[in-house]
Amino acid sequence: MEKIMGLIEETTELMLDWEKINNISNENHVIPVAVQNMNTKEVILIAYVNKLALEESIRLRKVVLWSTSRNKLWFKGQESGNTFTLHRIFVNCEQNSLVFIATPDKGGICHTSHNGVPNNCYYRELDMETMKLINLND
Template sequence: MTHDELENGSVLNLDFTKLRKVANCDADVLPAIAQDAKTGEVLIVGYANQLALDTALECGMATFWSTSRNELWIKGKTSGDYLKIEEIRVNCEQNSILYKVTPAGKGACHTKNKDGVARSGCYYRRITGEGALEFTDPAQV
């Protein structure tokens, strides 16, 4: 399956090995969710380490630790699609954080629709009863 088919196709191909890969990335991380503060839409689920959290607190932008590249990732630094932090929450067991954000660009996802515009968030497809994928909004295609 090509990268384009994975990100834009209708075939379900979940990566159930992701957490094993994260566990082997040589960084202590926890899940970090970016949620639109106004709409409640979940935009991104990533990971943060102490450096990412400290950077987010300092610069006011959603910041993650890229487990695949082993580097700090300030969302929007290259695309311009920053996620301005309104508040940061922590869950009851203190093993995940929630960035409540205001998108400062055209979208939050690194993928783009057919018009070349970044999608609002990364959860733009749903699983059908037949186990296939379909776009949640025709504008996201």
């Protein structure tokens, strides 16, 4: 299913991307990483890292990810200025996923906002009765 950027972020329809992981190139050897706000404990986003992104994150003490859609290193916030300082890294038991504990260096967290106020990436809740998304900012 092809999604139009903008629509996916605004809709109340559940449009889960079941193909995302299937479309990730195996040549980059990525694993998922959850980025959590150290101060609020909010999960900011789920992304991917490869060895290079992890090494750069550690070296810079900034959140650096691997963009699976652009197939390149993604210095989180480089374009928007909404970078993240990396404080801690946790590794799961099977060593196939990570959690980055980070703090936003300024206000923005996600590329979306509500009335000019930055969201985290988890700003909608699924109503399990109606199967509609509810914007928690409304």
